[in-house]
Amino acid sequence: MIQTELVQKILATPLRYGADFAELYVERWQRRGMRTINKEVKEATSGIELGAGLRLFYGTDVVYAYTNDLEPESLLELAETLAKLKGQGEVDAGGAGGLDFRKESYIGLHAPAKPLEQKDKRFRLERLYEIDEGARVSDQISQVEASYLEWEQDVLVANSEGVWAEDRRVRSRMMGLAIASNDTDTQTGSNNLGLSVGLELFDLKDPKEVGRYAGEQALTNLRAKRAPAGTMPVVIGNAFGGVIFHEALGHLLETTSVAKKASVLSDKLNEEVASTTVTYVDDGTTPHGWGSSEYDDEGMKTERTVLIDKGVLKSYMVDKMGGMKTGYQPTGSGRRQNYTYAPTSRMRNTFIEPGDTPQEALFEGIEYGLYAKDMGGGQVMPGTGEYNFGVKEGYIIRNGKIEEPVRGAMLVGKGPDTITKIAAVSSDLATSAGMCGSLSGSIPTEVGQPHLLVSEIVVGGEA
Amino acid sequence: MTFAEARKYLLEQAKSAGLDAEILATESRTLSLESFEHKLAQITQATQGGIGVRVVKGGKTGYASTEERSKEALGWVLKEAAENAELQSDTGGFLPAGQALGHKDLISEGLSAPIEEKAEAAHELEGGLRQDERTDQVPLTRYTESESEVSLSSTQGAEGGYRNGYAFLLSSLIMRQGESLKQVYDFNFEKEFHALEPGKTALKMIDKTSRMLGAKPLKTGRYRVYFEPSAFTQLMGLFVFMLSGKTVLEGKSRFADKLGQRVASELFTLTDDPLLPDGKGNRPFDSEGTPAQTLQLIENGVLKSFFHNSATAKALGQDNTGHASRSYKSTLGIGPSNLFVNRVRVSHWKKALLSPT
Numbered sequence: 001m002i003q004t005e006l007v008q009k010i011l012a013t014p015l016r017y018g019a020d021f022a023e024l025y026v027e028r029w030q031r032r033g034m035r036t037i038n039k040e041v042k043e044a045t046s047g048i049e050l051g052a053g054l055r056l057f058y059g060t061d062v063v064y065a066y067t068n069d070l071e072p073e074s075l076l077e078l079a080e081t082l083a084k085l086k087g088q089g090e091v092d093a094g095g096a097g098g099l100d101f102r103k104e105s106y107i108g109l110h111a112p113a114k115p116l117e118q119k120d121k122r123f124r125l126e127r128l129y130e131i132d133e134g135a136r137v138s139d140q141i142s143q144v145e146a147s148y149l150e151w152e153q154d155v156l157v158a159n160s161e162g163v164w165a166e167d168r169r170v171r172s173r174m175m176g177l178a179i180a181s182n183d184t185d186t187q188t189g190s191n192n193l194g195l196s197v198g199l200e201l202f203d204l205k206d207p208k209e210v211g212r213y214a215g216e217q218a219l220t221n222l223r224a225k226r227a228p229a230g231t232m233p234v235v236i237g238n239a240f241g242g243v244i245f246h247e248a249l250g251h252l253l254e255t256t257s258v259a260k261k262a263s264v265l266s267d268k269l270n271e272e273v274a275s276t277t278v279t280y281v282d283d284g285t286t287p288h289g290w291g292s293s294e295y296d297d298e299g300m301k302t303e304r305t306v307l308i309d310k311g312v313l314k315s316y317m318v319d320k321m322g323g324m325k326t327g328y329q330p331t332g333s334g335r336r337q338n339y340t341y342a343p344t345s346r347m348r349n350t351f352i353e354p355g356d357t358p359q360e361a362l363f364e365g366i367e368y369g370l371y372a373k374d375m376g377g378g379q380v381m382p383g384t385g386e387y388n389f390g391v392k393e394g395y396i397i398r399n400g401k402i403e404e405p406v407r408g409a410m411l412v413g414k415g416p417d418t419i420t421k422i423a424a425v426s427s428d429l430a431t432s433a434g435m436c437g438s439l440s441g442s443i444p445t446e447v448g449q450p451h452l453l454v455s456e457i458v459v460g461g462e463a
Numbered sequence: 464m465t466f467a468e469a470r471k472y473l474l475e476q477a478k479s480a481g482l483d484a485e486i487l488a489t490e491s492r493t494l495s496l497e498s499f500e501h502k503l504a505q506i507t508q509a510t511q512g513g514i515g516v517r518v519v520k521g522g523k524t525g526y527a528s529t530e531e532r533s534k535e536a537l538g539w540v541l542k543e544a545a546e547n548a549e550l551q552s553d554t555g556g557f558l559p560a561g562q563a564l565g566h567k568d569l570i571s572e573g574l575s576a577p578i579e580e581k582a583e584a585a586h587e588l589e590g591g592l593r594q595d596e597r598t599d600q601v602p603l604t605r606y607t608e609s610e611s612e613v614s615l616s617s618t619q620g621a622e623g624g625y626r627n628g629y630a631f632l633l634s635s636l637i638m639r640q641g642e643s644l645k646q647v648y649d650f651n652f653e654k655e656f657h658a659l660e661p662g663k664t665a666l667k668m669i670d671k672t673s674r675m676l677g678a679k680p681l682k683t684g685r686y687r688v689y690f691e692p693s694a695f696t697q698l699m700g701l702f703v704f705m706l707s708g709k710t711v712l713e714g715k716s717r718f719a720d721k722l723g724q725r726v727a728s729e730l731f732t733l734t735d736d737p738l739l740p741d742g743k744g745n746r747p748f749d750s751e752g753t754p755a756q757t758l759q760l761i762e763n764g765v766l767k768s769f770f771h772n773s774a775t776a777k778a779l780g781q782d783n784t785g786h787a788s789r790s791y792k793s794t795l796g797i798g799p800s801n802l803f804v805n806r807v808r809v810s811h812w813k814k815a816l817l818s819p820t
Contacts, residue, residue, distance in 0.1 A: 262602030
C-alpha cells in the first residue's frame, strides 16, 4: 500500500521535533451496497475510500491529522506541518530514520470462504428478492425493504516503536424490514445478519428466514396493544437484547471515559459491580464475528477480554493512549471508523456468557412482567449509565406464561444498577450485528447475550 | 490528478461512453482542538475530498464514488455506476437540465483567527463549566471548524460551486449533587469563529444540567408538556422525514395524501429557507444545481408542500423545491437547509396554552 522507506521518513519527522511516539495508519476500502423496496432497486452504490491518518503523542497530548492525498511529498509535508504544530523545534537531527519494523500480516482467520468477486451484482439482488419473498407472511405485509452491503478494507498500521501490521477485513450484511398495515395502523419488524464473511453469508442463513422473521415481527406488532407502564420484572431476549448492556455497561468500561473519571465504573477493578450471574466478555477474535479483526487499528493483535467475571470487574477495554493514562495493559481494543478518526478504546464482539438456567425457568414465578424479546434503539449517558431503550417486540408475562404482545414499551434505568438486578441467565447465547457510534466514529460491533431475567426495570408505556 | 482535473476527466469519459453524468466533488479542511483540564489534549487537522458520480443510461440511474483520483479508480467508478444503473427497474431516471451556477463564497474570512485564540475558546468553555462546585467532570470540550468547497458539473450543462463553513464548540458536562449524577451534551454552532460564545455556552449548560439534579421519576400519566426550542427540534425529527418527497414516494409517509389538508395545530407554520441572512444551513443551490428558494411546508396547520428533488417532483407530479441533497458518497436524497417553526403572536400562544387539553 505504501513503501517502507516512505513510512520510515514520515515517522522520523515528528520524532525529530520532539514527539514521543508517531503512528501512521493507511487504509483503502471498497464498498458496495444495494437496497430494494418491494423488489425494486432503490439504491445501488459502490465506493472507494482511501486515506491516511498520522497520530503523534507528546506525553499524553495527542496530535492527529488525516488526508486522502497519499502522494509521498504530501505525506512528508503533512508530517512536518503536524510536528511543528505542537513540537518545540528540531531536537534530534538523527531521528528514527533507520527504524526497523517487525512486519506482521493477517493470516486469514476471518477470510471469506466465498470471495466477493465470485458472483456478480445480480446474484446479490436475487438474495434481496428472497428476503422480500420470505417477509410476505400475510396479506397485511404492505411493504418490504431489503438491503445488503459488503466491504473490503485493507489496513496498514506502522509506528515509531517498530509495529508494522497489515490487516484485511471483509464484511457483509443483509437486512430485512417489513411493514404491516391494517385499516388503522402501521407497524414494522426487522432482522439482519452481519458477519466477517464473503458471499457465504447467504449460506449461513437463508435470506428468506431473515425476511420471515421481519414479517412475523411486523404482524405481531400490528396486533399488539399498548404496553403498560410500571416497575416490573423483565426477561430480555437473547442476541440484540444485549444492546442495553452494550450501551449502558460496555461504554462505561472503555478507557476513553474511565481515564477521565467520566464513568461511574472508574477505579472499580476487582470490585463486585454486577450480579454473580454475570460474566461479560469483549472478544475481538470470534471467528468471522462482525466486530472481529486480526489486528486492532493500532496494530495490536486482538484478544478476548473478560471484563466482568461472575460479577467482579476484571478489566477495562484499553487502547494505547488509555493504557498510558491509566497504567492498564492495552487489550487490542483501539478502533476507529476510518482514517478520519484517531483510534480510541472501543468494543468488538461483546456479550454476556451463558448461564445454567433453562430458558423456560426464567419465566417461572413471574406473576406479572414484560418479555422484551427483541430490542430497538435507545439513548445512554455514559457518564451516568442512565439509559432508555425501546422494545421492538414485547409480550406480557402473566403467571409464568408469555401472553399477549405489547408495543411501545420503553426500558428505563441505569446500567450499573440493572446489572446488579440480573437474577438469572439462561444458556442460549446468541449475538447480533450492529453499528456502534462513539468518539472514533461508527464501527461494526456485535452485541449478545442469552435470555436473562432482570428482577425489576422501569417500563415506560401507556398511562 | 486534482479534483478539477478528475471532474473534467470523468465528464469526458462519461460522454464518450454514452452516459449522462453528474459529478459532485467536495474538498474540505477541518481543524479540531480538544481541551481537557485546561490543556490542549488533542489537535486534529485534516484535508479530505471525494468525487461522487451519478450516471443515467436508458433512464436507469446508478451511483459510485471515490476518494482515490488515479485513472484506474476513476475508470472503476464509471464502470460501477453504469453497472449499478443496470440493476434498476425504474427507467424514468434523468438528469435535470443544468445551468451556469457561478461560484459563491458563503463564509469569506469567517474562520480567520490564530489557532491560539481558537484553543482559548475551548479552554474558556471548559473553565466555565468547571467553575460550578457541583461539576463532577467535563469529559469532553472541543472546538471544531470546517470549510468545504462543493463543485458540481454535469453533461447537461450544470457548472458551479460554493465555499461554505462553520465553527462550533461541543462539550459534555457531568454534575453531581449528593447521589444524583446528571450528564448533558451541548454545543454552540456558528458560521463564524468570532460569533461563538464560550462563556454563555458554559452558563447555559450548567443551568441545563443542574436543574436535572435531584430529579425524581415522573408518575406515568398524560401531561401538558412545554418544549424548549432545542427539545422540540428533536421531536421534529420524528415527523419532518415524513415531509420528504422520497419518503412519500416510498410509501412511508402518513402525510402522503394530505396536501392541502390540516395536519397540525393552526398555530403551527413550518418553513425552510436556504437564503436566510444569517442562516447556518444556507446554500445557493442544491446538490443537483437547482437554485435555492424559500419553501412553506405547513402553513397555519395546513400541509402546503413536500420537500422535493428533481426525481421525486417528477414522480409525484409536483414542483421541484430545490431540496436535493447528497454527499459524494451517497445517492440522491432530500435535505432541508434552515428549517424552522415560525413565531406565533403571544396572544394566540396564550389562548392555546390556557385552553383545555
